[in-house]
Amino acid sequence: MSFQKLDQLGHKLEALEHALAILGADEATHMAVGGGEKRAEAMSSLAGMLHAQATAPEIGDWIAAEAEQLGEEQQAAVRELRRQYTNLTCLPVEFVERQTVARMRSEQLWRSLRARNDWAGFLPALEGVMALVREEAALRADALGLAPYDALMEQYDPGNRAADITPVFAELKAFLKDFLPRALAAQETRLARHPLKPLSGSYAVDRQRELGLAMMAAVGFDLTHGSLSVSHHPFCGGVPTDVRITTRYKTSDFLSALMGVLHETGHALYEQNLPKAWSHWPLGKARGMAVHESQSLFVEKQIGRNPAFWRWALPVVERHLGEAWSLDDILPHVHHVERGLIRVDADEVTYPLHVILRYELEQELVSGRLEVADLPEAWDARMRDYLDLSTIDNPADGPMQDVHWPSAAFGYFPSYTLGAMMAAQQWAALTREHPSADDDLAKGDFSSINGWRRDRIWSQGSRWSTPELLERATGEKLNASYFTEHLRKRYGG
Amino acid sequence: MSFQKLDQLGHKLEALEHALAILGADEATHMAVGGGEKRAEAMSSLAGMLHAQATAPEIGDWIAAEAEQLGEEQQAAVRELRRQYTNLTCLPVEFVERQTVARMRSEQLWRSLRARNDWAGFLPALEGVMALVREEAALRADALGLAPYDALMEQYDPGNRAADITPVFAELKAFLKDFLPRALAAQETRLARHPLKPLSGSYAVDRQRELGLAMMAAVGFDLTHGSLSVSHHPFCGGVPTDVRITTRYKTSDFLSALMGVLHETGHALYEQNLPKAWSHWPLGKARGMAVHESQSLFVEKQIGRNPAFWRWALPVVERHLGEAWSLDDILPHVHHVERGLIRVDADEVTYPLHVILRYELEQELVSGRLEVADLPEAWDARMRDYLDLSTIDNPADGPMQDVHWPSAAFGYFPSYTLGAMMAAQQWAALTREHPSADDDLAKGDFSSINGWRRDRIWSQGSRWSTPELLERATGEKLNASYFTEHLRKRYGG
Numbered sequence: 001m002s003f004q005k006l007d008q009l010g011h012k013l014e015a016l017e018h019a020l021a022i023l024g025a026d027e028a029t030h031m032a033v034g035g036g037e038k039r040a041e042a043m044s045s046l047a048g049m050l051h052a053q054a055t056a057p058e059i060g061d062w063i064a065a066e067a068e069q070l071g072e073e074q075q076a077a078v079r080e081l082r083r084q085y086t087n088l089t090c091l092p093v094e095f096v097e098r099q100t101v102a103r104m105r106s107e108q109l110w111r112s113l114r115a116r117n118d119w120a121g122f123l124p125a126l127e128g129v130m131a132l133v134r135e136e137a138a139l140r141a142d143a144l145g146l147a148p149y150d151a152l153m154e155q156y157d158p159g160n161r162a163a164d165i166t167p168v169f170a171e172l173k174a175f176l177k178d179f180l181p182r183a184l185a186a187q188e189t190r191l192a193r194h195p196l197k198p199l200s201g202s203y204a205v206d207r208q209r210e211l212g213l214a215m216m217a218a219v220g221f222d223l224t225h226g227s228l229s230v231s232h233h234p235f236c237g238g239v240p241t242d243v244r245i246t247t248r249y250k251t252s253d254f255l256s257a258l259m260g261v262l263h264e265t266g267h268a269l270y271e272q273n274l275p276k277a278w279s280h281w282p283l284g285k286a287r288g289m290a291v292h293e294s295q296s297l298f299v300e301k302q303i304g305r306n307p308a309f310w311r312w313a314l315p316v317v318e319r320h321l322g323e324a325w326s327l328d329d330i331l332p333h334v335h336h337v338e339r340g341l342i343r344v345d346a347d348e349v350t351y352p353l354h355v356i357l358r359y360e361l362e363q364e365l366v367s368g369r370l371e372v373a374d375l376p377e378a379w380d381a382r383m384r385d386y387l388d389l390s391t392i393d394n395p396a397d398g399p400m401q402d403v404h405w406p407s408a409a410f411g412y413f414p415s416y417t418l419g420a421m422m423a424a425q426q427w428a429a430l431t432r433e434h435p436s437a438d439d440d441l442a443k444g445d446f447s448s449i450n451g452w453r454r455d456r457i458w459s460q461g462s463r464w465s466t467p468e469l470l471e472r473a474t475g476e477k478l479n480a481s482y483f484t485e486h487l488r489k490r491y492g493g
Numbered sequence: 494m495s496f497q498k499l500d501q502l503g504h505k506l507e508a509l510e511h512a513l514a515i516l517g518a519d520e521a522t523h524m525a526v527g528g529g530e531k532r533a534e535a536m537s538s539l540a541g542m543l544h545a546q547a548t549a550p551e552i553g554d555w556i557a558a559e560a561e562q563l564g565e566e567q568q569a570a571v572r573e574l575r576r577q578y579t580n581l582t583c584l585p586v587e588f589v590e591r592q593t594v595a596r597m598r599s600e601q602l603w604r605s606l607r608a609r610n611d612w613a614g615f616l617p618a619l620e621g622v623m624a625l626v627r628e629e630a631a632l633r634a635d636a637l638g639l640a641p642y643d644a645l646m647e648q649y650d651p652g653n654r655a656a657d658i659t660p661v662f663a664e665l666k667a668f669l670k671d672f673l674p675r676a677l678a679a680q681e682t683r684l685a686r687h688p689l690k691p692l693s694g695s696y697a698v699d700r701q702r703e704l705g706l707a708m709m710a711a712v713g714f715d716l717t718h719g720s721l722s723v724s725h726h727p728f729c730g731g732v733p734t735d736v737r738i739t740t741r742y743k744t745s746d747f748l749s750a751l752m753g754v755l756h757e758t759g760h761a762l763y764e765q766n767l768p769k770a771w772s773h774w775p776l777g778k779a780r781g782m783a784v785h786e787s788q789s790l791f792v793e794k795q796i797g798r799n800p801a802f803w804r805w806a807l808p809v810v811e812r813h814l815g816e817a818w819s820l821d822d823i824l825p826h827v828h829h830v831e832r833g834l835i836r837v838d839a840d841e842v843t844y845p846l847h848v849i850l851r852y853e854l855e856q857e858l859v860s861g862r863l864e865v866a867d868l869p870e871a872w873d874a875r876m877r878d879y880l881d882l883s884t885i886d887n888p889a890d891g892p893m894q895d896v897h898w899p900s901a902a903f904g905y906f907p908s909y910t911l912g913a914m915m916a917a918q919q920w921a922a923l924t925r926e927h928p929s930a931d932d933d934l935a936k937g938d939f940s941s942i943n944g945w946r947r948d949r950i951w952s953q954g955s956r957w958s959t960p961e962l963l964e965r966a967t968g969e970k971l972n973a974s975y976f977t978e979h980l981r982k983r984y985g986g
Contacts, residue, residue, distance in 0.1 A: 011534070011538060012538055012542070014534075014535070014538075015534065015535040015536075015538030015539050015542075016539070018516075018531065018532070018534075018535035019512040019516060019535060019539060022515070022516055022519060023511075023512060023515055023516075026515060026519060026523075029523075030519075030522075030523060030720065030722075031735055032716070032717060032718050032719050032720050032734075032735045032736075033717050034715070034717040034718040034734055034735070035718060035732070035734045035735030037734065038511065038732060038733075038734040038735070038772075039511070039734075039735070041504070041507075041508065042507065042508040042511035042512060043508075045504060045505055045507075045508030046508050046509070046512060049505070049508075049542070222527070223525070224525060224526050224527040225525050225527040225528060226525050227523065227525050229523075239528070239531060240531075241525075241527055241528045241530065241531040241532075242524055242525045242527070242528030242531070242532070243525075279531075
């Protein structure tokens with residue numbers, strides 16, 4: 001009876017989530033420019049209804065009343081709902097209200113002050129946010145019985161613990177600090193032998209779009225349950241039965257739009273293949289940010305930057321763009337490595353250093369070992385250590401670079417690199433079982449690869465914690481060596 | 494205090510209406526084909542939340558508590574809310590549930606059986622619907638103190654009464670039965686002198702779309718608060734700050750897409766120019782179906798088929814399609830008259846006869862003077878009388894032609910022709926005040942015309958009943974002579 005009530009509630013919540021997902025995707029793709037204010041009003045009101053309905057006190061009673069006489073899958077569904085309910089209800093309403101005001105003000109300030117590179121002006125707002133984040137971490141820690149930083153990560157990746165991640169990141173960091181100069185030197189040697197040939201030319205948006213759709217379909221995107229549009233920032237949104245992915249086009253650079261499409265296709269495959277019977281329960285949703293990122297990076301990096309993939313893909317590109325490039329033409333672009341200040345522009349070798357820098361700093365910030373006022377120096381010191389670059393005169397590209405901290409999202413950054421490592425570990429596990437995976441890629445045959453992923457990842461929804469899911473899928477805990485081995489193989493050095 | 498509660502409620506209802514409007518428009522334009530089932534689930538769930546929140550018992554108390562110490566406009570807002578609340582709450586829930594089941598079943602049956610021209614198979618379902626409509630009319634009549642058919646019309650056009658409409662329709666019918674043969678003869682004479690020149694050629698969808706956008710913008714559509722897409726059936730949807738209109742294109746027939754764009758632009762101008770401060774109250778919404786249709790027909794027929802308009806429009810068409818047609822080329826197409834069985838394909842001369850036929854029959858059906866089993870003969874008799882055509886062997890194009898009756902929408906049909914008459918009456922009133930309106934059209938200057946409409950119609954929202962709004966805008970009650978005079982002038986004979 002209680003289970004039935006929870007099931008009915010799930011359908012209501014799913015309807016509101018559906019509306020919010022489609023309205024959100026629509027806002028970035030098809031909305032008239034003047035529609036923004038009312039859209040924001042409507043979405044905020046719907047989000048309020050969703051929160052109120054998802055946190056209603058009687059849900060706690062329904063959850064408590066369960067436990068006996070349920071099947072194993074139903075028990076898993078209630079367990080995951082309880083986890084979500086606890087995470088949603090562990091902050092007092094008055095705190096959430098205070099935090100929302102501070103966060104919105106800080107985000108708005110960040111937008112204008114970052115453009116002016118004005119750290120001093122932004123500092124008080126970020127200090128305000130930081131005080132609230134420390135309060136939030138304490139509240140969550142108390143409710144969940146976790147350490148404060150772990151309690152923050154728990155929102156994004158259930159089961160992720162700093163005690164497990166820190167040694168893995170330390171190993172990765174040590175590897176990369178040694179490996180990056182060698183990879184750059186190896187790249188230089190290769191480019192000296194074969195100078196980079198620009199993939200220039202002007203490629204009409206229509207043809208690029210057709211190429212993207214052909215790649216999406218080949219890789220497994222179900223075009224009867226999703227679509228490709230244009231937006232300023234690429235994203236994957238919508239709902240599992242109607243996944244909206246986007247990219248942006250430059251006629252002078254087809255590769256950036258295409259790699260964007262592959263990345264979002266990775267997210268989309270996960271959404272499209274979640275267990276449908278549980279779509280209105282947390283159990284039927286994607287596990288978390290790190291696993292989601294592992295799916296997008298699996299398609300973009302493990303598949304989409306694999307030389308075997310390009311043996312199949314180059315003729316597809318030629319059919320759509322009319323250019324007969326060789327592997328030697330394309331791979332130097334696809335595997336280009338470069339030190340840079342900006343995380344989102346980074347390649348797969350340098351990206352983890354950006355993330356580890358933030359992971360280390362945000363733990364110190366949350367614990368109070370580091371104060372916000374000292375952040376520019378701390379950032380610069382690590383940036384010089386890890387990437388040999390300085391941001392001391394350029395806070396806009398230093399601690400003001402990302403929206404995460406200004407919007408009070410602490411504990412999120414590790415997900416990116418955990419995703420990259422999990423993708424490499426999944427590829428390694430998959431190729432142990434399917435040694436011909438590279439041959440499959442070279443033929444454009446994604447069926448065995450997707451079969452493995454459907455079985456091990458997609459169909460599992462939120463049945464397991466993030467570390468459990470990885471261990472069940474690959475047979476072992478998170479292990480940096482798969483990712484470092486992948487980099488070593490791909491980037492030489 | 495109660496007013497404030499109603500105001501807050503309005504914002505919540507507006508958010509749900511916003512979601513439903515955008516999800517509905519999205520479904521017909523951008524949704525992936527496989528997304529339909531979940532979309533229907535989500536929309537039905539959101540519609541349920543909207544209905545529950547709009548009919549909550551405490552609203553009745555809040556409305557009753559008001560009346561004193563409110564400004565005149567606030568009183569009007571509460572009055573209109575009370576009217577809507579009464580209409581929404583006058584049917585018992587168990588009745589609505591029974592009716593919803595019967596209606597959905599009947600609509601589904603209609604779709605399959607109309608395609609097979611199977612009246613006998615469909616009859617029992619329509620009889621079931623009819624019994625419920627009679628019950629509904631009695632319930633509404635009781636709650637509103639109106640005659641049963643008036644109580645049904647009240648949902649679509651508040652204030653419309655059969656006692657006022659029937660004599661006007663009778664006058665129109667008498668005119669048309671006499672006028673139609675003469676208009677057809679006059680058309681034949683003209684075509685004998687100047688044979689019809691086909692507007693043939695193939696016009697790329699992109700260029701037709703640009704032409705449509707140029708026309709929309711010129712006529713007053715605010716492209717920062719709306720957009721033009723493609724759908725199977727043209728519609729105007731979305732929300733006032735983001736109006737979604739659609740058309741469909743045939744490369745061999747630019748005129749049908751363009752006239753569709755003009756029609757929907759008429760609906761859109763009304764939505765875009767409603768009073769913004771009241772957008773979350775019934776007061777701020779469009780008055781009803783007849784007034785809405787008067788706005789679309791104003792743009793499509795009074796403006797868009799006016800020869801003066803085409804003096805301006807032909808060069809615009811030439812710029813986009815590259816064809817230098819003359820008025821003599823285009824007007825015979827724009828003013829083509831032809832007897833036909835299908836209402837939605839009818840021209841402005843024959844359309845009212847289709848509507849009056851349905852208006853007469855549905856009153857007899859609601860009152861019980863006519864039984865559903867006798868409908869094919871009754872339909873055929875009137876069709877022969879009004880349009881000299883028979884449907885006795887073709888019920889699919891007779892009483893099974895429209896979705897309205899299978900979906901229990903009785904009292905809606907008169908709105909179409911009331912809208913056409915109101916548009917003619919508005920144009921006549923406007924040209925009395927602005928005798929140069931035709932010259933304005935010939936210059937593509939819509940400012941005075943739209944100024945009059947904004948002032949008299951759009952800005953009024955739902956402040957007045959339908960007949961009051963017309964009388965305040967034009968200085969007199971509904972009067973058939975403006976429409977008949979318009980037809981006489983345009984179609985000669």
